[in-house]
Amino acid sequence: MAHQQQGTSNISYREVNDDVIKSMTETGRGFYLVLAVCIVGLALTFGLPWAYQIYVGQGVTGLQSPEYWGLYLTNFVFWIGISHSGTLLSAILFITQTPWRRSIYRSAEAMTFFSVVTAATMVFIHMGRPWNFYWPFPYPNQREMWTNFQSPLMFDVFAIGTYSTSSFLFLYFGSIPDLAAVRDRVTGWRKRFYGALALGWRGTDREWHLLQKAYTFCAVFIIPLAVSVHSIVSWDFASSKIPGLNKTIFAPYFVIGAIYSGTAGIITLMVILRRALKFEKYITKVHFDKLGMLLVVMSLLWTYVNVTEVFTGWYANTSYENEALKYRMFTTPSAYLFWLMIACNAFFPLLYIFRKIRLSIVASLLISIGINLGMWIERFLIIETSLPRKFLPFMWRDYHPSWVEWSITAGSFIFFTSLFVLFVKFWPSFSIYEIKEDIGIPMERKGR
Amino acid sequence: MLNRRDFLKLVGVGGAGAAAGFALGELTKTPPAKLIPYLIPPEDVIPGIANWYASACMQCSAGCGILVRVMEGRAKKIEGNPLHPINKGGLCARGQAGLQLLYNPDRIKNPLKRNGKRGKGEFEEITWEEGLSILTNNLMELRSHGEADRLYLLTSLIRGHLNFLLADFMKAYGSPNYLQYDLFQYENLRFANKIIVGQYTIPHYDIANTNFLLSFGADFVTTWISPVNYNYGYGQMRQGEGRNVRGKLVQIEPRLSLTGANADEWVPVRPGTEGVLALGIAYIILEGGYYRGGDAKLWKDALKKYNPEAVASTTEVSEDRIKQLGKEFATTKPSLAIGGETVSSYENGVSNLVAINLLNHLSGNIGKTGGVIPNPDVIKKSFNPIATIAKDASRRKIKTLILHNANPVFTTPETLKLKDALKDIPFIASLSSLHDETTALADLILPSHTYFEDWGDDFAEPTVGYSVATIMQPAVSPLFNTKGAGDVFISLAKTLGGNLQKDITWEDFGVFLRDSWKKIYERHKGDIKEANFEDFWNDLLARGGWWDAVPKASKPVRVAASEVSAHLSSEPAKFEGNDKEYPFYLILYPHLSYKDGRGANLPWLQELPDPMTSVVWGTWIEMNSKAATGMGIKEGDMLLVESPFGKITAPVYFYPGQRPDTISIPLGQGHTSYGRYADGRGANPIELLPAKTDPKTGAIPLNSTRIKITRVNAPKSFVKMEGVAKELGRNIVQTITPEEFKKMGKEA
């Protein structure tokens, strides 16, 4: 039985509503504390350094010739990667009608949307003249200036634009019945707020029918989209001529890496949500078990792609590739990073082969954080070990990020967290109606 | 609906607001400080249209001609004068950076009077009237005490009519002490030329047409004598049109200079033995019977001790190599041997240069195209040894010293005690346009124009085989409250009266210059042929100079073996300090962009990476990494360099083009009072030198001491632009071998 597997069968409909709505309406001191920490942290690590950077110039970063791309782009790729699993996983699991999807997909989708937003801020921070951020958008203007559609960055603008729009819609469509449920239970400004968001949902058959159609469409649409988005992000790098970046394998490499890091991100998030919102009964060990299995597969795939990349580069035996590889693995100022990445992404996740580890919350947390650390390092290494070893050795130069970059990197995590904190407060973070589907129709059940 | 009344109200309010805003804007607006009056524009100013003024470059003593691009009264760019026979349109980095001298923020903007203790750098601004009267009174007093000969005038190298004016002034005033000083004044070379070429001038080295250039430490593509001309010659020698043979360059020096880097072969000779090596080559020439003169026997006798075995053991150059060099030098025609600054800067510099020049004599290169072409004689100036000034000053012989652009305090070793000696002079006036270490000691500063603001001219030495005069005209009006040095002396002469007034009658230097050029015009020689002086003068200003492109037939010089051998020494140059305690030879060389230090105040030059090390904004120590093994030294570490006479601290750069027993340091940095861009930057290695000068020529031997190094913990200041200097098989700088190149010529 599906619901037996879920371990959610002993919950009543009312309980579900209560739990979710309680998490939204009853605000404890803890929440305010977390929010305050987030806001202050955001201002200190993110806002002020960025303001400083805009005022003084990109020179406050550690960027230099030829490493014109630094931590900001690392973070950009990282967050795009994180964004990958949420929606993609949710869509795939929806289409395959996987039952354990239901209690995790809402927050996973939110994670997607927020990490895309975080990634987008990284692009603007990375710009030399961020006040002209809108210039890459093809808006009509009297100067008849158009954007360069040949540019991989332009592909990015569209890919990310489309991706964030569709993942938001996917999130939103799935939430409409829940928003209506919340609307029905709250008073005051909340009623008006959720009333507006629920778009007048009344729960008629027709509405359910249409919702299902729209939702299915989104799910189908998002799967190829998600693949394309990270492929396009990889083309930012792969369509250059730079040794270490110009690789045909980059698109699948990035997609696999993205799903890998995204899945790990979901596990981390689940552990935290479970503890913070006391949702142990919705997010059960079953979820960890299933996602753990997925991670083992992704880890093996990741290892395969990495070995391919290194091997073909080494086998090609050109001075360019050799130097880029050697620099990545041995001679960069922080050469241990490469080996740390291998350990985090290729070896530790293999522990998930054991069911015991899969079911252990602590082990899951550690391994998933390790994977994301490793994936961040991977992006860092891709950029920062290729650009310092371009074609002319006379220009080779090591990259040392400045405090501004580190601070904004930390700030991006706080930014993401802040968005999530607000999300759990203002949005039903679990799908009320789908968990109810899981529980089954009360009449059929005995004892209640 | 908006009714008519409301509409009008709103219009009224809007209009009033706009008017108020406009008024407010107008009130708070800062009026533009400078506008070009278009109604009656100044002469030559058309906005957006550039004027080009031909002038002379004064960044070093090469005597290149320049064109200054002036827009709206401001100098924008310097370019080489394509008509000029010395630089032929080219210009070096130092020449390009001249504009930063004109627009240097550290220029002295007003006459200054010392205010506070001497050397503290405290000055107060005064007017020109005050300044001139202080100097006039001082000079009057001196003369009235009958101590006119105790006035000393020390200038940088001045060769044009300003030199004549100053000489006239000093003569009329009654002082014989008009001195010129430059760290690189090539007196050793002139002295050596007197012996072999027969003239006390620097000849024209025809690098462009030579087929084999044997360069003994002559870094002629960076700083040596006339780098732009030699660079042009180098280009022609390698790939000149109409040449069927590519000239070969062999560089003999302990430290691979930029010229050495461009050479086909580098001979890392033991420091101080270049002269011996030259004689060894001479021996081969004589032995091989390549010498055509009748006195071959005499020469053989004179040089018999320079047999290859002996020379090889002294110079650490293999016998085979010496033989091969000798043979190649003698058989390739035309060939040319030049001795540069490295060789000249040993304590036996003259004998080295004589030995090198002898090679030209023995293989018959003198007076030949592609060899040594004698130059017209120049007026001999008194290049007095700087040591005499130190001596005279410390003996309190100098009462008043007038300085003009000379900075001997920076370019003489501390051991000469020049600075202390200058402090004993009762009155020092400086005509410098920028603060420098010597001007810092002055009591009175009367800032002079830079070469963009002044009249002048320059008679280049060496020229290219015929007379070349370059005219200097004011390209821009004076930026600050400064006066030309010539004008200062003319007005001094007027107020001092007496002989001075009689001899110096011109109203200003420009008039003097024009009058003087009449004499050149009246000779009716040279390339400018005009019917009257007015046209001649205009042509002169338009072309930027006058030259008489008729090479003089050189008269053969009798070089007697007995006379010459008196100047030769079989001994290697001496280095101070014993080799146990001080294991390294020290080679100092002029920096490409600062030369002796004069360019260090120009930010463009500070930021120009040194071609060999790519270091910017500082001093460095060049050392072979082989010598550093076992000392725990990493590149960029700060080293304390000690000689028996002084010490400096600078970062180390590992340089494979360096003998392991030798350490090189570039000159030019380590200023203490030379403007914001130079001060407190790097170290001045001249401080390591002994108090030695050449007794015959007064030259300061830069390569005359041994040193030791120790690693010290000091704040690092080492910035180099290179990443990795290896090509890694990437075929970045592609080459073909000389053999392939030769074949190419045949096919074509």
Next chain:
Amino acid sequence: MAGFIELMLERFKVYREPGYYKRFDYWWAMVIDLDRCTGCGACVTACQAENNTPVVGEEECGKGRNLSWIRIERYIEGEYPNVKVKFIPVLCPQCDRAPCEVACPVYATYHNQDGLNVQVYNRCVGTFTCATYCPYDVRRFNWFTYNKKNFLKGNGGSSTSFEPPLDQQLNPDVSVREMGVMEKCTFCIQRIRAAKDRAKDENRPIRDGEIQPACVQTCPTKALTFGDLNNPKSRIAQLAGLSTAGDLHYLRESGSKISDISSNPRTYRLLEDLNAAPTIFYLKRVMKNGSSTAGHE
């Protein structure tokens, strides 16, 4: 059918190369004779004087942020006493198939009708992509507002890059770039424009040798030559050995190696195998044992 395919291929070229022109009005190019070049650095300072590139100071130089548009690269092979030193001036080679042009999302860099790869400072938003894609590392970035930044701070002094009155030297024909903008060698486009204007006034084409960028003008050894590659009689076409190659545009269209086309065996292009089609032609230096070993650092 064949016609259609040809048409599509032609269209495809335009898609691949944002700056694709069938034929340039002029095709500005440079020949650098490495056998003449001594590495003296005069061109570097001349460029700085002409193009208003700021001085950035010691600290920024240490970060590789100097703004010289032309640099002398120096490679040393071998150990004492068999040291081979080679120099190469590297400046923007105005690639025909420029990687940077594809990279820019806002068309701040594009190919103009003279075969130049031009940078529109006003349009640049500073994504750094062009500089990252550039295989020659010739693109320079304005990290700061240099006329406000004190670059002597570390040394205890005070000076901005255009400290008055040094600012009076600034060339009015060239803009001073704003913070956050990429810049690079323009082949002294201001001089090209001026010469074009002059030629137009006099109703004639530009003469060979009429335009000399600052670096070419100042070179003491005359290692650099500038001219129009469209004109097979021009000096650079002669020097590069491209005068007899018939239609020079074959070079563009075919993408062949220059050694297959040029009649001068010394002609080569830097990193030619990357197929960026640079229009600076280097003439090989003549030296013994000059080729580098493929060994690793």
